[in-house]
Amino acid sequence: MRLGRVAPLLLALALVATLTGSATAGDPRWVFYTTDKTHYTSPWFKGAHRIMIPFGCTTAPYYSPDPRCRNDRGFHHGLDVAMPCGTPLYAAVRLRAMPHDSLGSAYGDNPVLLRNRKRGFDLVIGHTRKVYVKPGDMVAKGTMFARANDRGAPDGCHLHFERRAVGGGLSTAVKPRALLALTPRRESR
Numbered sequence: 001m002r003l004g005r006v007a008p009l010l011l012a013l014a015l016v017a018t019l020t021g022s023a024t025a026g027d028p029r030w031v032f033y034t035t036d037k038t039h040y041t042s043p044w045f046k047g048a049h050r051i052m053i054p055f056g057c058t059t060a061p062y063y064s065p066d067p068r069c070r071n072d073r074g075f076h077h078g079l080d081v082a083m084p085c086g087t088p089l090y091a092a093v094r095l096r097a098m099p100h101d102s103l104g105s106a107y108g109d110n111p112v113l114l115r116n117r118k119r120g121f122d123l124v125i126g127h128t129r130k131v132y133v134k135p136g137d138m139v140a141k142g143t144m145f146a147r148a149n150d151r152g153a154p155d156g157c158h159l160h161f162e163r164r165a166v167g168g169g170l171s172t173a174v175k176p177r178a179l180l181a182l183t184p185r186r187e188s189r
Helices: 003-020
Strands: 040-042 045-049 051-053 056-058 074-076 079-082 088-090 095-098 112-116 121-126 128-131 144-148 158-164
Touching: 045 079, 112 144
Parallel strands: none
Antiparallel strands: 040 045, 045 088, 051 079, 056 074, 079 158, 088 144, 095 112, 112 121, 121 158, 128 144
């Protein structure tokens, strides 16, 4: 193939990767506060992505020192997953969209609060771009309900997942990992 034909093809591929948010390109603002380099899949989001900030004590500078943590570390009440802006989010179970007025600005300007009373949890998802459900809506399993963004996130596009007790505040947050059903991505051979 001649160079004149290859250059436009390479340019087109680069453009497609940029527009689709190729996971291999990454966001140059991403900072990972974990040594875990595994890419995880989940029924809650499209693709396989790395954890930026795990639940619990962290060296991430955004959190005030917490008495639960040593060495003046802060406590992160959720799990942040790095993913390209625009990544679709899906309901892994049936949920009801709830008003998010009680959530602060740390979750971005358009967070999602979802409830499953039967299973006994609220799920807070921060840093969403577009939300396709409104408070009161029932969200069926498998429904795309939002997309990832970087609103309110100084370290690039990602989503913050926080599992709480039904109607509970920040103090009721527990590890969301099992709820997210994170599964290490299988490497293709």
